Amino acid sequence: MANPFKPSAGSTPPLLVGRDDVLDDFTAALSDGPGAPGRLAFVTGARGVGKTVMLTTLGDIARGEGWEVVDETATRGLIDRLTRSVRAARHDTGVEDKPRTRSFSVGVASLGSVSKEFDLPPADPHDLRIEIGRLLDSPVMADSGLLITVDEIHTIATDELDQLAAITQHLIREGRNIALVMAGIPQAVDQLIADNAQRPRVSTFLRRAEMMVLGKVDEADVAESFLETARRAEREWSADVAAQCAKATRGYPFMIQLVGYHTWRAAGAERISYEHAERGIEVARRKIGQLVHAPALQDLSDVDKTILVAMAQDDGPSRSTDIAKRIGKNTNYVSVYKGRLERAGMIDVLPNGRLAFSTPELREYLVEHAAHFVMNPWTEGQSL
Ligand SMILES: Nc1ncnc2c1ncn2[C@@H]1O[C@H](COP(=O)(O)OP(=O)(O)OP(=O)(O)O)[C@@H](O)[C@H]1O
Ligand SMILES: [Mg+2]
Incomplete structure (x- = not known):
């Protein structure tokens, strides 16, 4: 009998534990029709908490309702790949590219004007919005819609996210049957939302999205x-x-x-x-x-890591004043990072204000690998 457990990133587990509420909300959003809040959502949580698996499961739910689903990872070329996938989905539903013609006049001085018709190539490959519109116009899509999932949002170039935000907003405003669910680590979401001055559209877009915050389960x-x-x-x-x-x-x-x-x-x-x-x-x-803490630490800033290493010197939960002393800063400074690390799912802030590692294995990993962090150039000579 094969081992039913799936201890690898992105693999769907035999049973998805403790996520019924999220799944129910999403199912309701699909049936509630265009404009339902859960149709624009952001799955966030620490590394290894199940974001990718959640996207897959939401995709399965949507497919079960007859929706088309396009899954993408947010690397460069996202818009182009989405356009191709949506076009392929449209072909699957039987809607072919219409041969489109356009007539225009060429004026020739002595002959007056001559009309000529030219065949145009299929719709602009980059025009995702048009492609989605055509897919959703297909008669077989009358009672269903399109779900786009985008994983690892922290790797996306913000100009592409900006384009995706604009396209989705238009389609939502048009009352189209579309849902967009993105996933990323909390730091990425915070950063994109905070980037209001640079990218107001992305920031507003993310602020409006429903946050599905995944955490530990019972x-x-x-x-x-x-x-x-x-x-x-x-x-x-x-x-x-x-x-x-x-x-x-x-x-x-x-x-x-x-x-x-x-x-x-x-x-x-x-x-x-x-x-x-x-x-x-x-x-x-x-x-x-190796599987979770190493990549999670990589996502953190140098100061974040320094604070974790300083925490690992204590046997139990750490006091902010001790951490501040160890890194040569005041407690206000530590409290900013305390909030960040809590958001990132690395630590829990206890009711008495102390900082505790979210899992004991994280402490062990840091103790074992502290030399690696301490010897990194970022700790040497870095002014905190
Ligand atoms: N609700 C759950 N119940 C049981 N196992 C789960 C659950 N969610 C995820 N898992 C398991 O946890 C592991 C990590 O899941 P996943 O790769 O989706 O996490 P992630 O949040 O996308 O991580 P990363 O931030 O590194 O991309 C997988 O082995 C998956 O099978
Ligand atoms: Mg993932």
Whole structure:
């Protein structure tokens, strides 16, 4: 029996834990018709929280309702690729390129004017708006629409995002059956919204989008998902062991898959036991650093990282005053970064104001790799 867990970026898990509300809201937005708020949405959350998987799932829901879905990653050439995909979707619905003709007059002094008709090439390949309009005009699309998903928004060139914002706004204003769901890490969204002076259209556009903020899920739901996955595969996994595994995930989606996968694997064909769970959890803890924390740290600024390294010196939650002392700054300075790191899903700010790592594995990873960060040129001679 193949291992049902999917511990790799973008892979759809056997069970999507704890996201029913988001899925219900989106389903409602599709049936509520043009202008429903959830049709322009932004999925955000820390690395490994399930943004890409959410886009895939929303796409599946839309397809189930008969919608066309175009999935894209926001690298350069986005608008061009979207145009091609929408055109391909239009061809699939049976709407061919109309041979378009245009007549114009050529004046020849002695003969008066002569009319000539020229065949024009198909619609401008870059004109995404026209393509979408033609797709949605297709009779087979009368009761459905087009969903565009754009992942990794932080990698998009802002001029293309600007174009996409303009096109979508027009289509929404025209009452078209269109939905756009984008995904990105919180820092990217914050930055784009803050960039009001440079790109007012993108900033306003994002501010209007419905934010689907993904976070940790309930540990009880995680335990239930382990049991359900085992039931489906006709494997035995006791409630106690499932609860032990769920606790180790702390409700963190990537950890759900890692713990599930490695526990399943440790058990082989046997009944899943405490020992298997212990082995699985240990492997999962080792792997999460490379898979999630390394890329997450890369997204952060140098000061963000410096603060995390300073936090890792404490055994438990850190006090802002201690962190400020360690980095040679005042507490106001630290509180700005505290907010940023909390938004990025790296830390939790406790009710008493202390800073705690969002997962214990992040602390371990930083302790193990502190030398790497400390020796980087950004810490040497950098004035904070
Ligand atoms: N709700 C969930 N329940 C169980 N597993 C999940 C859930 N959401 C995501 N996962 C699993 O977590 C892992 C990471 O998911 P995904 O790649 O979608 O995260 P992401 O937020 O897009 O990460 P990144 O920011 O690095 O792109 C995958 O293995 C996926 O199967
Ligand atoms: Mg992703």
